[in-house]
Amino acid sequence: MEATLSLTDKSGVADVRRRAVHMAHALGLSEKRQADAALIVTEAATNILKYAGQGEITLKSYREGASQALEIIALDRGPGIANVTSAMTDGFSSGGSLGAGLGTIERHSTRFDIYSVTGAGTVLLAQIANSPEADSERFQLGVKSTPKLGQGVCGDAWGMRCVRGNLWITLLDGLGHGPMAADASNRAVGVFLQADPGDQPADVLRRAHQEIKTTRGAVMAVAMFDADKSLMSFAGVGNIVGIVTSGDETQHLISTDGTVGYNMRTVRPSEVPWTKGSVFIATTDGLSTRWNLSRHPGLSQRHPSVIASVLHRDFARDADDATIIVVKAS
DSSP: OEEEEEESSTHHHHHHHHHHHHHHHHTTOOHHHHHHHHHHHHHHHHHIIIIISOEEEEEEEEEETTEEEEEEEEEEOSSOOSOHHHHTSTTOOSSSSOSOHHHHHHHTOSEEEEEEOTTSOEEEEEEEOSSOOOTTOSEEEEEEEEOOTTOSSOSEEEEEEEETTEEEEEEEEESSSHHHHHHHHHHHHHHHHTOOTTOOHHHHHHHHHHHTTTSOOEEEEEEEEETTTTEEEEEEESSOEEEEEETTEEEEEOOBSSOBTTOOOOOOOEEEEOOTTOEEEEEOTTBOTTOOSTTSTTGGGSOHHHHHHHHHHHHBOTTSOEEEEEEEEO
């Protein structure tokens, strides 16, 4: 369940508020949490229009323990916030208002995060759950995916599953665009979701290769995160770009040339250390290959949904399906 709403004038504030309350209700959130959602999106949308002139708010479901919850991402390309710490303080305002917006959003959120750079816009995250889980989860996840401009269906796809305490992720880009590309990607996701618990990432790729031969094919990557062994296992075919960054060290993950379902060659799996604070980022080629974290100081310290939204905003191309997935070790 996901919706992205553009904000260009004040009429959009009421629209995003209605959509947020409707989604919160559909997800089973309490009336209080529905009211929190309404307040948060109103404050966020008002700030976007006042300081950036335009932007967007994405509403999506996420899983909080055994229940569904609501994630709100407010994004703009405006002037940014010179001092986020000061802006979070009630009473501070650079625009002559009461200065309660960001502090209000944080207090009414289960989780809150924000990333802003002067001259480069702002991305704000607010999550709302009935019964928030303690921050002891091993993994945090963020995804941003959009179809090629003018297409109603995205040819990219992704999937996740938890097996024996390990997190599994796959990312695919069906060849071309539209429904046929989506069919190839989604069928491969189905193979991934039904994989044997004892499989390795390379095994999943080989099985997907056999199962989607009647489609136009896809490039595909599979990653498995083992927190107990402090390892991430990876295998990829095609031009999925993947990295793992830990502190000042970044490791680039190598995929094999080819196309799953068409001309897949020998798969070369790899393993890299996976420790607290490690960040995995994978993108389809709808994001410029020039993307990197060096232009975004401190971004790797933010929530994966914020990381995904910032990089997608700054590097995605309208001429292609564009997907980024981020996993962070808690």
